[in-house]
Amino acid sequence: MHRFAVIGLGRFGSRLAANLAASGHEVIGIDRDTALIEELRDRVTLAISLDATDEQALIAQGVDKVDTAIVGIGNNFEAIALTTVVLKQLGVPRVISRAVTPTSAKILAKIGADEVVNPEDESADRWANSLITPQFRNHLELDPQHSIVEIQTPDDWRGKNLIELNLRVEYNIHVVAIKRRKPDQPEHVPPSVMIPDPTSALRENDILVLMGADKDLAKTV
Amino acid sequence: MHRFAVIGLGRFGSRLAANLAASGHEVIGIDRDTALIEELRDRVTLAISLDATDEQALIAQGVDKVDTAIVGIGNNFEAIALTTVVLKQLGVPRVISRAVTPTSAKILAKIGADEVVNPEDESADRWANSLITPQFRNHLELDPQHSIVEIQTPDDWRGKNLIELNLRVEYNIHVVAIKRRKPDQPEHVPPSVMIPDPTSALRENDILVLMGADKDLAKTV
Ligand SMILES: Nc1ncnc2c1ncn2[C@@H]1O[C@H](COP(=O)(O)OP(=O)(O)OP(=O)(O)O)[C@@H](O)[C@H]1O
Numbered sequence: 001m002h003r004f005a006v007i008g009l010g011r012f013g014s015r016l017a018a019n020l021a022a023s024g025h026e027v028i029g030i031d032r033d034t035a036l037i038e039e040l041r042d043r044v045t046l047a048i049s050l051d052a053t054d055e056q057a058l059i060a061q062g063v064d065k066v067d068t069a070i071v072g073i074g075n076n077f078e079a080i081a082l083t084t085v086v087l088k089q090l091g092v093p094r095v096i097s098r099a100v101t102p103t104s105a106k107i108l109a110k111i112g113a114d115e116v117v118n119p120e121d122e123s124a125d126r127w128a129n130s131l132i133t134p135q136f137r138n139h140l141e142l143d144p145q146h147s148i149v150e151i152q153t154p155d156d157w158r159g160k161n162l163i164e165l166n167l168r169v170e171y172n173i174h175v176v177a178i179k180r181r182k183p184d185q186p187e188h189v190p191p192s193v194m195i196p197d198p199t200s201a202l203r204e205n206d207i208l209v210l211m212g213a214d215k216d217l218a219k220t221v
Numbered sequence: 222m223h224r225f226a227v228i229g230l231g232r233f234g235s236r237l238a239a240n241l242a243a244s245g246h247e248v249i250g251i252d253r254d255t256a257l258i259e260e261l262r263d264r265v266t267l268a269i270s271l272d273a274t275d276e277q278a279l280i281a282q283g284v285d286k287v288d289t290a291i292v293g294i295g296n297n298f299e300a301i302a303l304t305t306v307v308l309k310q311l312g313v314p315r316v317i318s319r320a321v322t323p324t325s326a327k328i329l330a331k332i333g334a335d336e337v338v339n340p341e342d343e344s345a346d347r348w349a350n351s352l353i354t355p356q357f358r359n360h361l362e363l364d365p366q367h368s369i370v371e372i373q374t375p376d377d378w379r380g381k382n383l384i385e386l387n388l389r390v391e392y393n394i395h396v397v398a399i400k401r402r403k404p405d406q407p408e409h410v411p412p413s414v415m416i417p418d419p420t421s422a423l424r425e426n427d428i429l430v431l432m433g434a435d436k437d438l439a440k441t442v
C-alpha cells in the first residue's frame with residue numbers, strides 16, 4: 001500500500017488526491033487555502049492547511065514519510081521549486097512536480113524533481129492529436145514511430161475478410177482486435193472486443209484495432 | 222484542410238492552437254489579453270484580441286466560418302457558456318468547450334457544446350492511473366473492462382517462451398507485441414517493436430504489450 005502526499009489542491013491536485021484515495025491508498029492533502037482543505041477533508045486520509053515551503057510543518061505532518069509526493073501548485077514557480085527541494089531533502093523517494101513551461105521543467109529536473117507534470121500541455125497535446133487525426137479514435141504510442149490505433153472500417157474494406165485484404169503485405173499493419181456490435185445489443189453498451197477471425201468479413205460499424213508504423217497506419221485513413 | 226478557432230489562450234488554449242497550426246491547419250487564436258495575442262501571433266494563422274462574447278466581433282473575424290471551435294477560457298463560466306451559445310448560433314459545426322466541474326459539463330452540453338474538455342481532470346485521471354498501477358507502463362482502454370497495456374516481463378516468465386507460458390489458457394490474455402532491445406543498441410534509442418515469436422524465450426528487459434480483460438491483466442503484476 002503506497003503512501004502519497006499531494007501538495008497544492010487546485011483542480012489538478014484535488015482531483016488527483018481524491019482519485020488516489022478512492023483506490024484505497026493513503027493520501028495526505030496539503031494546501032494553505034483552508035476552504036479547499038475543508039472541501040477535500042472527507043475524500044482523502046488527511047487534509048492539512050499549511051504552507052508547503054515550511055519544512056518543519058511538513059515533518060510535523062509526516063510528509064517526510066510518504067513514498068511519492070506530487071506538487072500540484074500551479075501559479076507560483078518559487079513555491080513549486082522550493083517545495084520540491086524541501087521534499088527531496090526530507091528524503092521523499094519520488095517527487096513529481098508541476099511544470100508550467102519547458103524552462104521550469106528543466107529547472108525542476110535539475111533541482112531534484114524525479115518527474116514533471118504539465119496538466120494543461122498534456123491535455124492540449126492529446127486533444128490536438130485527436131483533432132488532427134480524428135479518424136484515429138484511440139491511440140497508444142509504442143514508440144515515436146509505431147502505434148496502436150482504432151479506426152472505423154474504411155468503406156473499401158467492408159465485406160472483405162482479413163485474408164482477402166492481406167493487410168500485412170499491403171500495408172504492413174496488423175489487426176490486433178475488432179470491436180463489433182452484437183445484433184441486438186443496446187446502443188449504450190460498448191461493442192464487444194474480439195480476436196479477429198481472418199475468414200470473417202468486415203462490417204460497416206466494426207472498429208478495427210490496428211498496430212503498425214505511424215506512416216503505414218496513416219495510409220488507412 | 223480543417224479550419225479551427227481557439228478562444229481563450231491560456232496554457233491549454235495556446236498549446237492547443239500552436240499544435241494545430243504546426244500540423245498545417247488554419248488556426249484563428251482569440252483572447253482579450255493583447256499580450257497573449259502578441260506572444261502567439263507567429264505561431265498561428267491569425268491572432269486577434271477581442272472579447273469572445275461579442276458576436277459581431279467574432280463574425281468580423283470569420284470565426285463563424287470555422288469547422289471546429291475550442292473554448293479554452295478557464296476561470297469564467299459565464300464567458301465559456303455565452304461564447305459556446307454564440308458559436309453554435311453562428312453555425313460553427315463543432316464546438317468543444319472547457320468544463321471545470323461536472324456540473325458545468327452538464328450545463329455546457331445542454332446549451333450546445335458538442336464536447337467538453339477538462340484539462341486538469343483529464344491529466345489527473347491519467348496520472349492517478351499510472352500511480353495506482355505503476356506496473357502498467359502504458360495503457361489503452363478498449364472498453365471499460367478491456368485494455369491493452371505494457372508491462373516489464375515478470376520475473377517468473379523470464380527464460381520461458383509464449384508456448385510454454387500458454388498465456389491464453391493460463392490468464393486469458395494475448396501478447397500483441399514485444400519491445401526488445403537489440404544487443405548493441407544505445408540507451409537513448411527505444412527498444413524495437415516486434416511481433417511475438419512464440420518459440421523465443423522472454424528476456425529480462427523485454428516489455429510485453431498485452432491485451433485482455435482488466436481483471437485478467439491485473440493478475441500479471
Ligand atoms: N506555498 C504553498 N503552500 C501550500 N499550498 C499552496 C502554496 N502555494 C500555492 N498553493 C496552493 O496550490 C493550489 C494550486 O495552485 P494555483 O491555484 O496557483 O494553480 P492553478 O494552476 O490554478 O491550479 P489548477 O490548474 O490545478 O486549478 C492552490 O489551491 C493554492 O492555494
Ligand SMILES: Nc1ncnc2c1ncn2[C@@H]1O[C@H](COP(=O)(O)OP(=O)(O)OP(=O)(O)O)[C@@H](O)[C@H]1O
Pocket residue numbers: 120228229230231232233234251252253254257271272273274293294295296297300
Ligand atoms: N470573454 C473573453 N474573451 C476572450 N478571452 C477571454 C475571455 N475571458 C477569458 N479569456 C481568456 O481566456 C484565457 C484562459 O482563461 P483563464 O486564464 O481564466 O483560465 P485558466 O484556467 O487559468 O487557463 P489555463 O489553465 O489554460 O492556463 C485567458 O488568457 C483570458 O484572457
